[in-house]
Amino acid sequence: MSTSLDNATRDVSPDGPPPRQVDGSQDADLRRRRHAVNALAAFGLLFFVGWISVNVIQALVQGHGLGIGDGHVQPGQVGAQSGHGWLGDTGVLALTVAVDALIVGAWSWLAPRLRIEGGQEPSPEDVAQESWYVLPVPNLTRVLVGVGIACAVGVSVCGAVLLPVILIRYGW
């Protein structure tokens, strides 16, 4: 970690260096930001622990079971799965992909045009010398990166196994 606190405090303002303050309030700002970052990280964990607990209690109280061998699928709720034939369904699905592409295209046209310019932007050469972090949090970053990688793998695996499991269990 080569980032010094002095270097980091220069970058607290998102749009350029803040005015010089001689009363040490920049350090105070940085301390407050650190508290807020830690609070956000802790809240993220507590949020999910709390909500999962609520749902588990709901399942137990309402007698639905946790789903470990005691699931409660409501009978007679799944109607006939008809569709529009191979050709019609292919057309609808292709249209869905096309509409999706159109929506993403519209946002990708709009978003870059909404760049908010800062008042006094430093030159790229100056920015290149700055740290990536205004608040050095290497341990938190490592944990979050690890969680991020695990979640990307989780999304991928869960998404990939879903359709095969449906086909095996319920058929085509």
Added chain:
Amino acid sequence: MSISVSPRAGALPSFLPTNAEGPLVRQADRVLLVGCLLVGSQVLGPVGLVILAIGVYLLMRAKRAGEEVRPLAVTVFGVFSIVDAATNFLGWSIDTFAHDTHLGQLFMNGFGRLIDGGYYVHYNHLLLGGTGVAGEKSWQIFCVFGLFPLRIVASWGFMKLKRWGFDMMLITTWIYAIFWFGYLVNISVDFGNRMGATVFGVVGWWVFDIWYITPFVILPWMYAVNRRKWNR
């Protein structure tokens, strides 16, 4: 793999601005995007993971070649956000636009019976078709037309170190975090027809959905980084 937090001198040709990206980084990003789209397709997820790993390897190769490469955390969070948004976007697009197709009903009703009862109880009975839960449908429309496509675009801009990418990433991250709260209220108040009416119950729903926690992972970190680095 270490997480770089210190500035590093790049080796770009002298005629390029300091914040320009090199050709090897561009190539690696194209591979990463393909990997994200494959994972987002759901069915080809594991193939996409391999492609993503190749993309990260190419980034490391670009760094060894002397090109200026963003920190690994930026890449991981960008990729994670695209994968998350793309997967949700595709799934909910099928329920929004293709809920009458055989594949759409097979997929949604199967998902409903296994994970979330809202996708088979009274399915295709509402005005807009698809899920039979009005609250779920309103979240879907909100996300299919707004949140998820914008987040895909924002995440790409964020990875490419665009200022608008950083700003949009922050905006969509807050929206997504608040969305999580609203969505969990929605599903919990109708517990009996949602998690409670499935094969895998509460455990199944959370095991399947816990991976979509991008906003809570990224939000604290975004307030620790130097926004001026996103200056392209």
